[in-house]
Amino acid sequence: xxxxxxxxxxxxxxxxxxxxxxQQGVPKQPGGVECGYYVMxxxxxxxxxxxxxxxxxWAAKSRNSYTQExxxxxxxxxxxxxxxxx
Numbered sequence: 001x002x003x004x005x006x007x008x009x010x011x012x013x014x015x016x017x018x019x020x021x022x023q024q025g026v027p028k029q030p031g032g033v034e035c036g037y038y039v040m041x042x043x044x045x046x047x048x049x050x051x052x053x054x055x056x057x058w059a060a061k062s063r064n065s066y067t068q069e070x071x072x073x074x075x076x077x078x079x080x081x082x083x084x085x086x
Contacts, residue, residue: 027064
């Protein structure tokens with residue numbers, strides 16, 4: 001039987017092995033190269049969520065990853081910001 005660990009209200013993690021943890025209620029990255037964009041997009045979702053119920057919202061979604069359009073949005077925002085520094 002899995003062992004759930006409570007971090008913050010609404011944020012459970014599932015202990016799979018003694019050294020690995022799987023976060024529940026967060027988008028899953030399907031590939032191995034877009035991790036930075038997934039982190040940036042998830043940070044954007046957290047910042048824009050006034051109720052701080054982002055993990056509950058993700059747990060309830062049938063699609064558990066970001067769309068290409070959602071990732072492209074943060075790519076463009078990051079590129080636009082970096083251009084202002086040049």
